[in-house]
Amino acid sequence: MRSEGAVRAAWWTAGGVTVLGVILSLVGAASAPSSASFGWFAYQPLAAATFSPFGPFALLHPASFAGAVLLALGLLGLAFLAGRHVGVRAARPRADDER
Numbered sequence: 001m002r003s004e005g006a007v008r009a010a011w012w013t014a015g016g017v018t019v020l021g022v023i024l025s026l027v028g029a030a031s032a033p034s035s036a037s038f039g040w041f042a043y044q045p046l047a048a049a050t051f052s053p054f055g056p057f058a059l060l061h062p063a064s065f066a067g068a069v070l071l072a073l074g075l076l077g078l079a080f081l082a083g084r085h086v087g088v089r090a091a092r093p094r095a096d097d098e099r
Contacts (some may be wrong), residue, residue: 012083020076021067028064 060068 007081010077014074014077014081016074017070018078019070020075021071024067024070025064026067028061028067031061031063
C-alpha cells in the first residue's frame, strides 16, 4: 500500500498537468494567427500539391494541440485516482460489520 504522501503527490501532479493543459490550450487559442481579412487568396488551377501550414493538424495551433494532449492526460490521471479512491474506500471494512 502506498503512503498517504505519495497519493497526495499523485493528486497534485494530475491536477497540475490538467491546469497546465488548460493554460496551454488558452494560450494556443489566443496566439493563433487569424485569417486574412482583406479577402483575397492564392489559387493555382494546375498545381497538384496542396498547402497545409501545420500538416494534418491545420485547425489547431501547436501550443493548443500540446495543451489538449496535456489536458487529456491530466483528466485521465484524475479519473484513475478518483476510481482508485472509491475502490479503496469500498474495500475498507465497515464498523457495523460484526463478522
